[in-house]
Amino acid sequence: MKVDAFGANGPDTPFAHLEIARRPLRPNDVQIEIAFCGICHTDLHQVRDWPNTRFPCVPGHEIVGHITAKGSAVTGFETGDTVGVGCIVDSCQECEACEAGLEQFCAKGFTGTYNAPTQDPPGYTMGGYSRSIVVDQDYVLAIRHSQQDLAAVAPLLCAGITTYSALKTWKVGTGQTIGVVGIGGLGHVGIRIARALGANVVAFTSSDSKRDEAARLGATDVVNSRDSGDVGRYTEKLDFILNTVAASHDLDPYIALLKRDCTMAMFGAPNKPHPAIDVRLLFRRRRSLSGSLLGGIRETQEMLDFCAKHEIVADIEMITAHQIDDAFDRLLRNDVKYRFVLNAKSLARDKDAL
Structure with a gap:
């Protein structure tokens, strides 16, 4: 045919x-x-x-x-x-x-x-x-x-299954506070699904123009990812991070936001590697850096x-x-x-x- x-x-x-x-x-x-x-x-x-x-x-x-x-x-x-x-x-x-x-x-x-x-x-x-x-x-x-x-x-x-699968794998649900890094094709759907699962969602974006957008999508707070002070408000306060940014960027500031035994999952595939992480950030709170596929x-x-x-x-x-x-x-x-x-x-x- x-x-x-x-x-x-x-x-x-x-x-x-x-x-x-x-x-x-x-x-x-x-x-x-x-x-x-x-x-x-x-x-x-x-x-x-x-x-x-x-x-x-x-x-x-x-x-x-x-x-x-x-x-x-x-x-x-x-x-x-x-x-x-x-x-x-x-x-x-x-x-x-x-x-x-x-x-x-x-x-x-x-x-x-x-x-x-x-x-x-x-x-x-x-x-x-x-x-x-x-x-x-x-x-x-x-x-x-x-x-x-x-x-x-x-x-x-x-975009839906990629974010949903990760949120389910790491058992995101009611009473948790999670981060979504990057408010784009994956991130905007991830916010909606995480909210429907009962989690509070902190959206991290480098674009001030997306602050109102993130709130409209259901984020309970929006953080300027270029402002270290703003990011630091969530040090050791997040149960999970969904990192959807495809561009190479420093992962350490986000790893530091995780509570003990919690994970940041990566989804974007950068055209050049991310800077090396400080593995001591993983040791100190038994944190994990992972990824997910579809x-x-x-x-x-x-x-x-x-x-x-x-x-x-x-x-x-x-x-x-x-x-x-x-x-x-x-x-x-x-x-x-x-x-x-x-x-x-x-x-x-x-x-x-x-």
Whole structure:
């Protein structure tokens, strides 16, 4: 099956219309007509920065849409269902991690929604900047938000599960005070989820313009991360820190804010290493510095249901296919509040499709 898509033919070429192949339905597959696809910083890195990219590259791993066909063995979904596809479309299903529902840690490596090796033409996966996609039902997620919120649900398939999984892993909940460093695509969703879990949230931002934004999102206090005195108000007072900043920065001031036996989890992947930490900060209060990666399929479904119950979505700016390059440029400048979402109808060759 041929479908309309937008992709890049090289790291320095603009996005353009492509016609790509989707595999015929297998017994366990569903075919999804894509309504919206979020645009993630990973998409930008994959197209413009990382050396392992296969071209033409069609990014997109924050997919929402509706099932238009299903294979003969599909039991969990029906035609017309509203569903999502996140960052994982396959895994070995045999290793300890997969059996535990932690496909993101598959011993053989999970199959990403784009740029991952596959037996299907053209030999690697192509993502959600397309009109439809075919996915094994075991990697498809039910979406129970209202239809009017679907575009704003899309970023939850990456930003939502990334923050939710960490907050659940480190048992964040009622009565705790946690820090969220960086109020961007991940941070703004993390604040909302942490508040819904019952925690008090201290937002750390270097931008004074985001102080009111952080409060609107649910932060109980906002700290200027460039002001050591302001940061120091929380020395040894935080139960957990969600650090979403991708730029290289000094971690010591944040580690010092943790109580005994508490953790700061890292999510941003900087283009150059963070400065070396003072390990004595870890010794003195048995603190931990850790990281987290996405979440498994079961946990992603749990996250979506939790967010639907608490009416949590992302703050988005809708774009069309012909605005993708501009959106990537703006991502580089952090010029979005807080996630771009692509209207998939605009991917048709006919610009009048909208």
